[in-house]
Structure formats: C-alpha cells, structure tokens
Amino acid sequence: MSSSLADHLIEHARERPTAPALVWQGDVISYGDLLEMAQAADADVMRLGLADDRPVGIRAKKSPQAVALILACLKAGRPFVLPSVELAPETLDALFAQAAASRVLIPEDDPVHGVKVEATEVQSDEAPEWPPPGADEVSFMLTTSGSTGLPKIVPLPLSAIDAFTDWAAGKFEIGVGTPVLNYAPLNFDLCLLDIWTTLKHGGCVVMVDQDRGTNGGYVADLLTDHAVAVVQAVPMLYRLLIDVAKEEDGRDFPDVRYALTTGDKMPASTVAAIPDLFPNARLFNVYGCTETNDSLVHEVDLSAEVPAQLPVGQPIDGVSALLVDPESGGFVEGEGTGEFVVRTPFQTRGYLKASLNEGRFADYAVNGQGEARYYRSGDIMRRHPDGTLTIEGRSDFYVKVRGVRVSTQVVEQAIQEHPDVIECAVVAVPDEMAGSRLHALVRKEPESSLNSLSLRQHCTSRLARTEMPSSIEIVTEPLPKTSTGKIDRKRCGPRGERSRVHG
Amino acid sequence: MDDMTKIKQFIVDEFMPDVPVEELDADFDLLTGGVVDSLGLLKVVAWLESEYDIGVDESQLGPESFRTVRAIHDYVEQEKATA
Numbered sequence: 001m002s003s004s005l006a007d008h009l010i011e012h013a014r015e016r017p018t019a020p021a022l023v024w025q026g027d028v029i030s031y032g033d034l035l036e037m038a039q040a041a042d043a044d045v046m047r048l049g050l051a052d053d054r055p056v057g058i059r060a061k062k063s064p065q066a067v068a069l070i071l072a073c074l075k076a077g078r079p080f081v082l083p084s085v086e087l088a089p090e091t092l093d094a095l096f097a098q099a100a101a102s103r104v105l106i107p108e109d110d111p112v113h114g115v116k117v118e119a120t121e122v123q124s125d126e127a128p129e130w131p132p133p134g135a136d137e138v139s140f141m142l143t144t145s146g147s148t149g150l151p152k153i154v155p156l157p158l159s160a161i162d163a164f165t166d167w168a169a170g171k172f173e174i175g176v177g178t179p180v181l182n183y184a185p186l187n188f189d190l191c192l193l194d195i196w197t198t199l200k201h202g203g204c205v206v207m208v209d210q211d212r213g214t215n216g217g218y219v220a221d222l223l224t225d226h227a228v229a230v231v232q233a234v235p236m237l238y239r240l241l242i243d244v245a246k247e248e249d250g251r252d253f254p255d256v257r258y259a260l261t262t263g264d265k266m267p268a269s270t271v272a273a274i275p276d277l278f279p280n281a282r283l284f285n286v287y288g289c290t291e292t293n294d295s296l297v298h299e300v301d302l303s304a305e306v307p308a309q310l311p312v313g314q315p316i317d318g319v320s321a322l323l324v325d326p327e328s329g330g331f332v333e334g335e336g337t338g339e340f341v342v343r344t345p346f347q348t349r350g351y352l353k354a355s356l357n358e359g360r361f362a363d364y365a366v367n368g369q370g371e372a373r374y375y376r377s378g379d380i381m382r383r384h385p386d387g388t389l390t391i392e393g394r395s396d397f398y399v400k401v402r403g404v405r406v407s408t409q410v411v412e413q414a415i416q417e418h419p420d421v422i423e424c425a426v427v428a429v430p431d432e433m434a435g436s437r438l439h440a441l442v443r444k445e446p447e448s449s450l451n452s453l454s455l456r457q458h459c460t461s462r463l464a465r466t467e468m469p470s471s472i473e474i475v476t477e478p479l480p481k482t483s484t485g486k487i488d489r490k491r492c493g494p495r496g497e498r499s500r501v502h503g
Numbered sequence: 504m505d506d507m508t509k510i511k512q513f514i515v516d517e518f519m520p521d522v523p524v525e526e527l528d529a530d531f532d533l534l535t536g537g538v539v540d541s542l543g544l545l546k547v548v549a550w551l552e553s554e555y556d557i558g559v560d561e562s563q564l565g566p567e568s569f570r571t572v573r574a575i576h577d578y579v580e581q582e583k584a585t586a
Contacts, residue, residue: 451519453536456536456538460532468535470540
C-alpha cells in the first residue's frame with residue numbers, strides 16, 4: 001500500500017518540478033530533485049531484495065538524503081523505525097531488532113544521484129515484537145524515551161499520519177509555497193508537522209542543521225532569508241531569537257504568521273516578547289506526545305496581559321479528552337483536576353512491544369459510545385470553568401517532602417512568576433531526614449538584584465511550606481539543556497550532588 | 504557588633520550566602536520562607552550554644568521559638584538575663 005503523502009509529493013513534483021521543497025545548508029532542493037532522489041533511494045533499497053512485509057531501520061541524521069529515503073519507504077508502503085541517531089549503538093541495534101528490521105538503511109550523499117543507501121545487518125539479542133495488530137497499516141515507527149530501559153517504539157498507522165498532516169495544514173495554513181521552519185531532529189514527532197505536512201501540501205521545509213541549533217543568529221538568518229511563515233519549536237528557540245533581537249537593535253521577523261511553542265512551558269517573559277519578535281504572527285501553545293500526536297491547542301491572546309501559566313487550551317477537532325481522578329479512577333466532569341487521558345485521530349494503536357501498553361493505554365466508554373482506546377498521558381491537568389485546560393504537573397514529577405506530596409512543577413511555576421526570573425528548574429534531592437528536599441536552580445536577568453531572600457519572599461505567598469525549596473542557587477548563565485532544548489533537570493541539582501538527583 | 508547583627512550575619516552566612524546581611528529583616532519568617540528547616544534549626548541551636556554559652560533544651564524547642572531573627576534575639580536576651 002502506498003501513502004497518500006508520497007502520492008501528493010509526486011503530484012507536486014509533476015506540477016511544479018522547480019518549486020523549492022527543501023532548504024538545506026544554503027542549497028535549495030526542488031520537488032523535482034527530491035522526487036529523483038527518492039527514486040534513486042528506492043532503487044537502492046529494491047536491489048537489496050528485502051521482504052515486503054518486514055520493516056527496515058533507518059539510521060540517519062537530518063538531511064535531504066534522509067528525507068528522500070523516508071519518502072521511498074512511504075511510497076513502497078514499507079514500515080520503518082526511525083530512532084534518534086544519538087542513542088548508543090547497542091540501543092539502536094536493540095530497537096532495530098525489536099522491530100524485526102530486515103536491514104538498517106543509512107542514506108548518504110552521492111554526487112551523481114544525490115543519494116545512495118548503505119545497508120547493514122542487525123545484530124542484537126533483543127526479541128522481535130513485529131508484527132503488531134494492524135501491521136499492514138503501519139508506516140512511521142517513532143521512538144519515545146522510557147524512564148528506564150529501551151526507548152519505546154510507537155508504530156503510527158498511515159491513516160493517522162494522513163489525518164494529522166491534513167489537520168495541521170488547515171489549522172496553520174500550510175499550502176503550496178509556504179516556507180516552514182523545521183527545528184526538531186528528524187526522528188521527532190514534531191517533524192510530522194514541520195517536514196511531512198509541508199511536503200504533502202507543497203510547501204518548502206527550511207531545515208535547521210541540528211549541530212547549529214543553539215546558534216540564534218544562524219536560525220534568525222534562515223527565518224529572514226527564506227521568509228519563513230510557520231515556526232514550531234521548543235521555548236528555547238524563541239529565547240535564542242529574543243536574545244538575537246536584543247543584540248541587533250530590535251530585529252524582527254515580519255514574515256512569520258504562525259509561531260507554535262511545544263514540548264515545554266514557555267516562560268511569561270518569552271511570551272511577552274513575541275509580538276515584537278513576530279509582529280504579524282499568532283502564537284499557539286501546542287500540546288501533544290508521540291503516542292497521540294497533537295491533542296490540545298491554545299491560541300495565546302497577545303493583546304491581553306500574559307498569564308503566569310499558558311493554558312494548553314482545548315481539544316482539537318476529533319479529539320476526546322478526559323480527566324481521570326487518580327484516586328478513584330472516575331471521570332472528572334467540569335471544573336477540577338485529574339490525569340489527562342486522551343484519544344486522537346492521529347494516535348498509535350499501542351507500543352510495538354505489547355507488554356508496555358499496560359497502564360499506558362486503556363479502554364473507556366464515553367458518552368454512551370462503545371469502548372475505545374485512550375492514552376494515559378501521565379500529565380495532571382486542571383479544567384477551568386470555560387473548559388480550558390492547564391498543566392498542573394507530571395504525575396511523575398510529584399515527590400514526597402516530609403511525607404507530603406509536592407509537585408516540583410508547581411514550585412517552578414511560582415518561581416517563574418518572579419519578573420526577574422528567566423528560567424528555573426526545581427529538583428528533588430534525596431535527604432535522610434525529609435525523604436526528599438527541593439533544590440531550585442534559577443537563572444535571573446543579569447542586571448537584576450534578585451537573591452535567594454527576595455525570591456523566598458516572592459514565593460511565601462504562593463507556596464506551602466513543604467513546597468518551599470530548601471536550597472536556592474541563582475545564576476546568570478543558561479540552565480543545562482538536553483539535546484532537544486528542554487531543561488536537563490538531571491544536571492540542575494546542588495553542586496557536587498548532580499548525579500543523585502531524581503524527579 | 505550587636506547581637507541582632509551577629510545573629511543575622513550567622514543566618515545569612517549559613518543559609519543564604521548570596522544575600523547582603525542588611526536585606527534580612529528581623530521579622531522575616533525564616534520557617535515559612537524555607538530558610539531554616541528542621542535540620543537548619545539544629546545548626547542554629549548548636550551555634551547559639553557555642554556562641555553564647557547558653558543551653559537550649561531541644562525538647563522545649565518548638566519550631567515557633569526561632570521563627571524570626573527577632574525571636575532568636577529575644578531568646579538570647581532572655582537566657583542571658585537569667586544566666
């Protein structure tokens with residue numbers, strides 16, 4: 001079965017062969033070029049004589065060659081597992097073995113055809129879990145980090161990809177010729193919007209080189225040079241661009257029409273700077289995960305006062321969103337808090353390894369309908385009287401301090417509300433007496449006089465005593481980040497104790 | 504240095520070295536503010552005992568006794584007077 005995504009791309013290549021499909025390291029790759037590369041990749045894969053009904057592994061950093069190889073797989077209806085290349089080689093091999101990949105494909109540059117595909121065997125003792133239910137429908141298999149052990153493989157049906165790419169194109173006006181920034185690494189679910197929605201609908205993907213992703217000036221130039229209209233990124237990118245604008249005398253990006261923030265909470269100081277940075281943009285807070293893709297969207301009212309915490313908003317069309325009381329297991333109707341449990345048109349049927357589904361996926365009968373499969377997000381959310389949802393914290397961000405359940409994210413939120421705070425992380429440190437004690441690492445505005453006392457004074461009206469951090473370290477340099485730009489809380493503990501941090 | 508300043512200096516040095524001592528108000532609630540927890544309270548007691556040579560009966564010591572610098576100061580004054 002071939003994918004309508006690939007079919008659409010072929011159509012664009014026929015109708016507008018010279019239209020730009022990808023921008024990469026200063027080169028523009030047209031739809032015609034990209035189709036030829038995909039055909040060359042397909043020919044290389046065909047020569048391997050692989051079984052049609054078994055997946056392949058793809059080991060690739062972001063590149064036009066990798067995009068072409070994925071297109072070839074989509075066109076051939078060949079399922080593929082696409083993990084992060086940053087993983088350890090043994091982890092990668094275990095994932096490929098779990099997906100029963102017949103080969104691991106590595107796309108490389110080629111001066112004649114634009115791409116050539118190398119193939120290696122999979123060597124691992126990991127037990128194969130293929131095929132999952134609905135295997136003939138599976139296309140992308142993305143991975144999501146587990147708290148322990150191997151990342152989890154998330155098989156996504158083609159119908160889910162199609163539904164998502166059509167929704168995203170409509171919602172954010174991605175059509176023929178629309179330049180869209182792709183900031184995320186290739187293996188991220190975010191690429192289903194940045195790259196795959198854009199290519200399906202004839203837009204141009206402006207690809208950020210991962211190795212230069214923290215260089216704000218580089219990304220700023222990409223936005224300007226290619227008149228980027230849609231940006232989706234973690235809050236860190238927006239902060240980098242704000243810093244560039246500050247240095248360059250109020251530089252702005254008037255071509256941007258949609259700015260999407262996702263993956264982490266955007267600090268109020270960043271939200272406040274968006275109208276100057278993108279004078280013509282609407283700002284959306286997007287909530288989703290690999291298992292379900294986007295489920296909630298909130299448009300931020302940029303003319304209103306910035307709330308301390310951005311809502312994640314309301315369910316998008318076709319999404320059924322529940323709050324489930326963690327104690328009773330019953331639905332929370334109307335106002336209240338509970339675990340966010342969701343069903344989307346874009347979701348997986350479950351992890352490839354079926355034993356991982358227990359506790360993460362559950363069947364619920366809602367509104368007199370028959371039972372349907374829902375995903376338990378692990379996020380605790382509050383539903384407000386108008387139906388809007390805000391995140392209270394991860395259920396796994398709760399720690400016990402002196403016997404009391406405390407959410408480190410509630411504490412972070414309170415600290416973040418101080419106007420001199422740029423970003424902060426609160427982590428639980430094991431403590432013999434208290435069980436856990438809280439440590440806060442806070443980055444302040446360089447010129448501000450913020451110290452631990454004034455921050456404590458700010459927090460006393462907002463936090464319970466058990467929520468008050470035992471220790472506060474205030475710095476001016478950026479907090480440690482993961483490769484994906486989220487705050488790396490494992491490296492935010494008290495100096496000398498960073499390996500002991502949990503939570 | 505008077506006792507009030509001395510106590511403030513100790514609290515700042517021990518629990519919030521990034522704070523100028525003059526910013527610490529004598530009535531700031533050290534417990535609610537999370538500056539001094541139960542472990543911290545033991546450090547305060549140990550310091551009072553060595554600094555002023557006064558006994559602190561820990562069994563008599565509620566968290567309320569040392570809620571502020573002023574409360575600690577009052578305790579010291581009282582103990583000195585009865586010594």
